[in-house]
Amino acid sequence: MGTKLANIRGMEILDSRGNPTVRVFIELTDGTTAVASVPSGASTGENEALELRDGDARRYAGKGVLKAVANVNEKIAPEVTGMDVFQQALIDRKMILLDGTENKSNLGANAILGVSMAVARAAAASAGLPLYEYLGGSGARRVPVPCMNILNGGEHADNSVDFQEFMAVPLGAPTFCEGLRYVAETFHVLKGILKGRGLATSVGDEGGFAPNVESNEEAIEIIIQAIEKAGYKPGIDIAIALDSAATSFSTDGKSPYNLKWSGAGTMKSDDLIALAEQWVSKYPIVLWEDPLAEEDWEGFKDFTHRLGDKIEVVGDDVFVTNTKYIARGIEEGTANSSLIKLNQIGTVSETIEAVRMCRDAGWRYFISHRSGETEDTFLADFAVAMDGGHLKTGSASRSERIAKYNRLLEIEQELGESALYYWK
Ligand code: PGA
Numbered sequence: 001m002g003t004k005l006a007n008i009r010g011m012e013i014l015d016s017r018g019n020p021t022v023r024v025f026i027e028l029t030d031g032t033t034a035v036a037s038v039p040s041g042a043s044t045g046e047n048e049a050l051e052l053r054d055g056d057a058r059r060y061a062g063k064g065v066l067k068a069v070a071n072v073n074e075k076i077a078p079e080v081t082g083m084d085v086f087q088q089a090l091i092d093r094k095m096i097l098l099d100g101t102e103n104k105s106n107l108g109a110n111a112i113l114g115v116s117m118a119v120a121r122a123a124a125a126s127a128g129l130p131l132y133e134y135l136g137g138s139g140a141r142r143v144p145v146p147c148m149n150i151l152n153g154g155e156h157a158d159n160s161v162d163f164q165e166f167m168a169v170p171l172g173a174p175t176f177c178e179g180l181r182y183v184a185e186t187f188h189v190l191k192g193i194l195k196g197r198g199l200a201t202s203v204g205d206e207g208g209f210a211p212n213v214e215s216n217e218e219a220i221e222i223i224i225q226a227i228e229k230a231g232y233k234p235g236i237d238i239a240i241a242l243d244s245a246a247t248s249f250s251t252d253g254k255s256p257y258n259l260k261w262s263g264a265g266t267m268k269s270d271d272l273i274a275l276a277e278q279w280v281s282k283y284p285i286v287l288w289e290d291p292l293a294e295e296d297w298e299g300f301k302d303f304t305h306r307l308g309d310k311i312e313v314v315g316d317d318v319f320v321t322n323t324k325y326i327a328r329g330i331e332e333g334t335a336n337s338s339l340i341k342l343n344q345i346g347t348v349s350e351t352i353e354a355v356r357m358c359r360d361a362g363w364r365y366f367i368s369h370r371s372g373e374t375e376d377t378f379l380a381d382f383a384v385a386m387d388g389g390h391l392k393t394g395s396a397s398r399s400e401r402i403a404k405y406n407r408l409l410e411i412e413q414e415l416g417e418s419a420l421y422y423w424k
């Protein structure tokens with residue numbers, strides 16, 4: 001018999017940037033209810049699954065999602081109602097076939113993912129399991145190291161920093177709870193340092209500070225100062241991770257690069273790699289995401305060849321959580337890790353496939369939020385379920401980010417003595 005999907009309803013809500021996004025409610029035949037909300041990116045990869053927007057300039061400057069909501073209510077619901085809620089992959093497959101396009105442009109990845117996430121959550125609730133355990137099994141007990149994005153630049157902030165994210169990584173902490181404290185304290189100390197230098201302490205989209213520092217390098221030096229001043233040892237207690245999001249300052253998806261925000265001028269892939277080599281030898285950097293742009297596969301490969309044995313090299317825009325691109329990356333040695341974002345591919349089961357492919361290849365995978373988020377904490381459970389050991393979900397400010405951290409605190413407490421926390 002099983003428990004079946006009885007009612008599915010979508011609605012338009014707002015994300016953390018005040019832009020519309022999709023929320024989906026599901027009711028099961030056993031009376032269980034669940035809800036899930038879809039995030040939205042800003043520095044998106046060209047090959048991401050399509051986020052369907054209305055394009056009606058009279059509403060939210062064209063960003064409304066009423067079409068996606070209608071697709072949930074009128075197209076997806078009639079097709080999947082009656083299906084067994086525990087058959088996640090089958091339900092996802094049904095939606096993919098119903099959409100019929102490679103990038104989910106027909107129904108919208110926002111419509112499809114909303115249903116997919118709500119199905120997973122409803123199944124977990126019906127089974128009486130926490131979501132992380134339903135998705136990850138009874139072995140899911142590793143709580144991820146929170147790579148906290150404390151300084152924002154690029155397309156996430158209006159400042160002079162080209163690199164999008166500077167993250168503090170509490171890899172020396174004994175537990176998630178302590179790790180979160182290490183980096184939250186560092187965040188507060190950083191605020192004081194910025195203030196002292198007469199720099200702005202307003203925050204960017206992911207809650208990190210967005211000061212007009214002189215250069216990308218000054219940003220990293222200030223962070224190291226903050227780590228020390230907070231009482232921690234750089235590289236031992238807290239290391240650094242970066243997301244250049246290089247597509248956003250490349251001229252056409254590849255080299256040359258125009259470091260426009262800082263006024264540092266034009267650089268080729270090779271210059272950026274040489275700079276990274278210098279930084280990695282000088283600073284406690286353990287992870288570097290999108291050091292090159294999404295079409296610069298050669299540059300990426302070169303970067304990985306030169307730095308891949310020292311740090312985790314993560315592909316975001318280049319792989320877009322899509323097994324087609326991750327497989328190519330594994331084949332060519334493009335990186336040694338993939339970013340994992342549910343809405344880049346558009347279903348829970350395809351996201352799990354992407355994780356599996358990384359794991360099978362001996363790659364790491366880095367679970368991630370989007371710069372536009374909601375109060376939904378799905379990501380926290382998902383990260384524990386996927387057992388990847390680290391995640392990024394923003395800074396120690398903005399409730400849509402904190403909600404995920406708080407959920408991880410709960411999970412760690414729930415796991416008690418069985419909880420694991422380690423970097424590698
Ligand atoms: P996005 O940023 O959500 O705006 O794409 C996150 C990232 O680039 O990792």
Ligand code: ZN
Pocket residue numbers: 243245289290316317339
């Ligand atoms: Zn990124």
